Amino acid sequence: MPNTIQLTLAAMGIAVCVAIPVGIVSAVKRNTALDHLGMTMALLGQSMPVYWLGIMFILLFAVRLNLFPAFVRGRGCTSSCPP
Numbered sequence: 119m120p121n122t123i124q125l126t127l128a129a130m131g132i133a134v135c136v137a138i139p140v141g142i143v144s145a146v147k148r149n150t151a152l153d154h155l156g157m158t159m160a161l162l163g164q165s166m167p168v169y170w171l172g173i174m175f176i177l178l179f180a181v182r183l184n185l186f187p188a189f190v191r192g193r194g195c196t197s198s199c200p201p
Contacts (some may be wrong), residue, residue, distance in 0.1 A: 165194040180188040 140156045140159070144153045145154050176188055179185045
């Protein structure tokens with residue numbers, strides 16, 4: 119499966135698994151702190167530039183937490199890998 123399709127499907131799956139429960143809680147608990155938190159997170163998610171958020175996630179998960187590789191996929195490093 120090409121990398122772009124794999125990444126897109128994973129991101130959509132995570133987004134749906136988070137958005138539906140947050141939407142249900144916001145609908146049931148209208149005008150509470152949970153509703154305002156859900157609306158604020160939705161507003162920030164829609165207004166934040168995707169390229170900036172992607173770089174911040176790479177810095178957090180790959181560089182700081184060392185959970186994922188930053189850019190290497192497939193056969194290993196090429197000439198663009200840092201030492």
